[in-house]
Amino acid sequence: MYDAVIIGAGVIGCAVAQRLALYKGKFAVVDRAHDVSEGASKANSGIIHAGYDAKPGTEKARLNLKGARMFPQMCAKLGVLYGKPGALVLAFNEEDKATLEALLQQSKENGVPGCMIIDRKRILRMEPLVNPEVLYALYVPESGLVSPYEFTCALADSAAENGVDFLLGRHVTGLEHNGSHWMVRTEHGDLACRAVINCAGAGAEPLHNSISTKPVRIIARRGQYYLLDHEYPLRFTMTLFQVPTLMGKGVLVSPTTHGNLLIGPTAEDIPDGWDAATTRQGLFEALDKARLTWPSLSTRTVITNFSGIRAHEANGDFVIGAVEGAPEGAFEAIGIESPGLSAAPAIGEELGDWVAYWLGAARNPSYREPTPIPKAFGQMSDNERAAAFENNPDYGRMICRCEQVTEAEVRHAIRRPVGATTLDGVKRRTRAGMGRCQGGFCSPRVMQILCEELNLDPTQVTKFGGDSWILSGELADGAEDLA
Amino acid sequence: MSVREIAVDLLIVGAGPAGLAAAIAAREAGIYDLVVLEREDWQGGILQQCIHNGFGLHRFKEELTGPEYAKRDIDSVRVLDIPVKTGTTVLSVSSERRVTAINRENGLHAYQAKAVILAMGCRERPRGALAIPGTRCAGIFSAGTAQRYVNLEGYMPGHRVVILGSGDIGLIMARRMTLQGAKVLACVELMPYSSGLTRNIVQCLEDYDIPLYLSHTVVDIHGRERLTGVTVARVDDNLQPVEGSEIEFECDTLLLSVGLIPENELSLGAGVTISPATNGPYVDNRFETNVPGVFACGNVLHVHDLVDYVSAESALAGQAAAAYIRGEVPTGREIAVQDGEGVRGTVPQRVKLSSGEQTTGIDLMFRPTRVYSNAWLVVRAGGKLMLAQRKMIMTPGEMAVVTLTPAMLNKFPDAQAITLEIKQTRPSD
Numbered sequence: 001m002y003d004a005v006i007i008g009a010g011v012i013g014c015a016v017a018q019r020l021a022l023y024k025g026k027f028a029v030v031d032r033a034h035d036v037s038e039g040a041s042k043a044n045s046g047i048i049h050a051g052y053d054a055k056p057g058t059e060k061a062r063l064n065l066k067g068a069r070m071f072p073q074m075c076a077k078l079g080v081l082y083g084k085p086g087a088l089v090l091a092f093n094e095e096d097k098a099t100l101e102a103l104l105q106q107s108k109e110n111g112v113p114g115c116m117i118i119d120r121k122r123i124l125r126m127e128p129l130v131n132p133e134v135l136y137a138l139y140v141p142e143s144g145l146v147s148p149y150e151f152t153c154a155l156a157d158s159a160a161e162n163g164v165d166f167l168l169g170r171h172v173t174g175l176e177h178n179g180s181h182w183m184v185r186t187e188h189g190d191l192a193c194r195a196v197i198n199c200a201g202a203g204a205e206p207l208h209n210s211i212s213t214k215p216v217r218i219i220a221r222r223g224q225y226y227l228l229d230h231e232y233p234l235r236f237t238m239t240l241f242q243v244p245t246l247m248g249k250g251v252l253v254s255p256t257t258h259g260n261l262l263i264g265p266t267a268e269d270i271p272d273g274w275d276a277a278t279t280r281q282g283l284f285e286a287l288d289k290a291r292l293t294w295p296s297l298s299t300r301t302v303i304t305n306f307s308g309i310r311a312h313e314a315n316g317d318f319v320i321g322a323v324e325g326a327p328e329g330a331f332e333a334i335g336i337e338s339p340g341l342s343a344a345p346a347i348g349e350e351l352g353d354w355v356a357y358w359l360g361a362a363r364n365p366s367y368r369e370p371t372p373i374p375k376a377f378g379q380m381s382d383n384e385r386a387a388a389f390e391n392n393p394d395y396g397r398m399i400c401r402c403e404q405v406t407e408a409e410v411r412h413a414i415r416r417p418v419g420a421t422t423l424d425g426v427k428r429r430t431r432a433g434m435g436r437c438q439g440g441f442c443s444p445r446v447m448q449i450l451c452e453e454l455n456l457d458p459t460q461v462t463k464f465g466g467d468s469w470i471l472s473g474e475l476a477d478g479a480e481d482l483a
Numbered sequence: 484m485s486v487r488e489i490a491v492d493l494l495i496v497g498a499g500p501a502g503l504a505a506a507i508a509a510r511e512a513g514i515y516d517l518v519v520l521e522r523e524d525w526q527g528g529i530l531q532q533c534i535h536n537g538f539g540l541h542r543f544k545e546e547l548t549g550p551e552y553a554k555r556d557i558d559s560v561r562v563l564d565i566p567v568k569t570g571t572t573v574l575s576v577s578s579e580r581r582v583t584a585i586n587r588e589n590g591l592h593a594y595q596a597k598a599v600i601l602a603m604g605c606r607e608r609p610r611g612a613l614a615i616p617g618t619r620c621a622g623i624f625s626a627g628t629a630q631r632y633v634n635l636e637g638y639m640p641g642h643r644v645v646i647l648g649s650g651d652i653g654l655i656m657a658r659r660m661t662l663q664g665a666k667v668l669a670c671v672e673l674m675p676y677s678s679g680l681t682r683n684i685v686q687c688l689e690d691y692d693i694p695l696y697l698s699h700t701v702v703d704i705h706g707r708e709r710l711t712g713v714t715v716a717r718v719d720d721n722l723q724p725v726e727g728s729e730i731e732f733e734c735d736t737l738l739l740s741v742g743l744i745p746e747n748e749l750s751l752g753a754g755v756t757i758s759p760a761t762n763g764p765y766v767d768n769r770f771e772t773n774v775p776g777v778f779a780c781g782n783v784l785h786v787h788d789l790v791d792y793v794s795a796e797s798a799l800a801g802q803a804a805a806a807y808i809r810g811e812v813p814t815g816r817e818i819a820v821q822d823g824e825g826v827r828g829t830v831p832q833r834v835k836l837s838s839g840e841q842t843t844g845i846d847l848m849f850r851p852t853r854v855y856s857n858a859w860l861v862v863r864a865g866g867k868l869m870l871a872q873r874k875m876i877m878t879p880g881e882m883a884v885v886t887l888t889p890a891m892l893n894k895f896p897d898a899q900a901i902t903l904e905i906k907q908t909r910p911s912d
Contacts, residue, residue: 277618304611382486389590396587398572438609440625463621467708471638
């Protein structure tokens with residue numbers, strides 16, 4: 001029997017798992033996806049918000065501030081890139097300026113340091129490509145960036161290194177309390193546990209409502225994005241927001257930690273929380289709105305587009321703690337939309353500690369600090385590259401030419417504690433296939449390495465598990481003659 | 484840890500048809516100290532996966548398969564004892580022609596070259612560049628990637644196929660997949676004309692009864708895990724989908740053959756200026772870029788239809804690089820070459836002449852911006868008519884060539900700019 005089972009292997013589930021690993025006990029993370037970070041955690045803006053946006057007194061405000069402060073050190077420990085380029089919230093009319101004033105006031109109440117309102121001249125000096133019709137901006141020096149999936153994968157590794165089981169590709173179909181403990185029903189057998197923690201993102205509502213007398217309403221809010229190729233020099237160095245709307249923070253234009261530009265998201269409430277398709281209208285809207293910030297935006301360097309599903313709780317705040325109206329031992333972190341990524345370390349710490357306290361778990365004396373993820377070849381200096389090769393000649397074979405990912409890194413990604421088992425898994429951990437050719441050149445090579453490492457036949461390799469196969473079978477005849 | 488640096492006269496990036504032809508020509512022009520770096524584990528580039536025939540008609544006057552065509556150059560390279568290092572990825576090229584590379588044998592190493600020829604080829608445009616909406620399921624391949632799976636790895640990427648784009652690789656794959664037992668349901672082309680060669684439309688689609696939907700595009704992609712279908716719609720004159728014209732195709736595979744992009748990331752790092760019309764470097768008639776001693780040829784310069792022309796162009800680049808290494812640079816006048824009405828992507832973009840009388844002609848390569856029939860190709864020098872040629876048919880799918888003959892060049896000794904244009908009616912002066 002598990003002491004605790006976490007449902008959901010996104011950034012929240014993994015952050016809770018990593019914190020719980022500080023304690024003695026038997027813990028598991030279960031997810032229907034075949035990898036961690038397959039939901040909203042792989043498809044969001046990757047902004048570590050400074051915390052000016054959330055209403056003072058809310059959980060969002062408190063945990064955003066606390067989480068954002070934890071990021072730099074956590075990322076350093078995990079070996080994940082983190083940047084703090086700052087942000088501008090742009091105002092294009094006097095009405096918007098009033099909103100900026102309110103945000104500035106809010107930033108002070110929330111305790112965000114350094115925010116100020118600046119004028120056009122200063123904005124254009126900082127970011128010359130911004131629409132010159134801009135009047136004012138809220139300058140937010142504390143706004144940061146992280147790759148959300150790299151962060152999530154690293155959290156999962158740290159948890160797994162300390163014995164947390166990752167049960168992936170297991171869809172939770174129900175939750176039951178039998179008087180003494182919980183049964184987590186899955187398509188591949190049941191998991192008995194003392195505590196259950198619902199971190200199921202867009203899928204959290206039915207789980208909560210099946211065990212609680214106080215139902216919640218989680219609205220799936222889809223956001224569509226464009227990703228642009230990296231170009232030097234960077235067109236923008238800071239995250240550029242527009243003034244927020246009722247539906248969220250609006251469409252942003254932001255660099256990523258890897259020097260790409262991200263444009264989006266839209267905000268559309270959709271009935272199906274798993275429908276991460278893009279639409280013609282949504283993609284049009286993302287570009288159209290972004291052009292207010294960046295009038296000369298060209299789609300010439302677009303390399304992909306995608307959408308992510310935010311889990312918006314009807315009352316608009318995070319819901320964290322013991323599940324109200326449910327039997328003992330049920331916990332949750334639900335409604336974790338923006339600034340959920342920023343708050344994730346704080347949510348993980350608080351909820352992990354809370355569950356450990358409830359379990360009466362002692363500190364794990366053999367806890368191991370995270371093994372930092374090795375620096376990517378693409379980020380290395382020449383001397384570091386030469387040294388890496390001396391230690392491992394696999395650094396000499398380039399797999400992904402667009403992002404300069406070597407064989408050593410692909411093999412490492414597969415061998416990590418929660419290792420990649422799919423093409424997308426390798427992509428999120430190494431960036432192979434993330435670049436301008438979108439895997440056109442590297443996917444056959446990555447596939448070959450996956451087969452070698454995991455002892456698979458090429459027809460068994462998938463994009464992201466399940467029925468997402470790549471190759472249907474060997475050529476009917478004469479295949480060997482053709483090569 | 485210091486990085487080993489090797490001095491070399493000529494370094495060629497890429498051992499595809501362009502790099503090999505350039506290497507052979509440079510070697511024959513007397514350059515012995517040269518090296519070719521190739522990222523794949525084999526020479527010949529993308530030809531090795533093009534197992535269909537139709538290569539070499541112009542150069543060898545016979546029909547070869549891709550690997551057969553490549554073998555001729557690979558054999559020459561071996562006979563000439565030109566070092567080709569495969570499995571070696573170039574990481575950077577500087578404007579001073581310092582080249583860093585990595586491979587399994589030597590690790591990180593560097594070259595200081597007197598001249599560099601860029602011959603990296605091109606890559607396929609991916610789905611993201613088109614912003615096709617829908618799910619991000621498995622089963623969407625660029626046609627060249629699918630070709631690699633089938634022809635080099637021996638695996639089929641699916642059973643029921645729709646092809647978006649009528650580029651040559653897509654057309655070739657329509658036939659290839661059909662021959663391997665797949666059902667190719669449609670080839671869908673956004674434009675009102677195909678961007679592929681006419682012979683491929685006939686031999687790869689018509690011969691197999693595969694319908695070609697011109698002025699159509701894919702407007703939605705279905706399937707949560709593996710592709711289950713695509714929605715195709717007709718487009719209007721502004722290339723926007725027409726509501727109500729949707730056709731649903733049940734398929735597990737979508738191949739994209741929607742354009743090739745010269746792969747110039749290394750060039751940009753060297754300070755090479757890229758033309759928005761070709762997506763390749765601006766070059767002169769010696770294929771030298773704006774960076775002295777850095778040359779470019781083949782599909783990295785502009786996307787060709789036929790490898791024969793890649794080889795011919797690259798041989799000229801190899802000779803020019805050899806001359807540059809010997810210190811021979813033209814000292815005559817310079818003429819700018821410009822795209823006029825109906826013409827796009829003329830290469831070279833400038834001509835550097837030797838002083839005195841001209842004795843050799845200069846080929847200008849370009850594409851028409853649309854399909855023209857019974858039109859006039861017009862070359863003007865500073866507004867004055869230099870040449871007018873009647874053309875039966877000109878299409879963006881087939882690169883066109885016009886030669887500036889020595890006679891033409893000598894007749895306009897003061898020309899500073901030459902413009903190519905296509906006119907529907909015979910031009911008067």
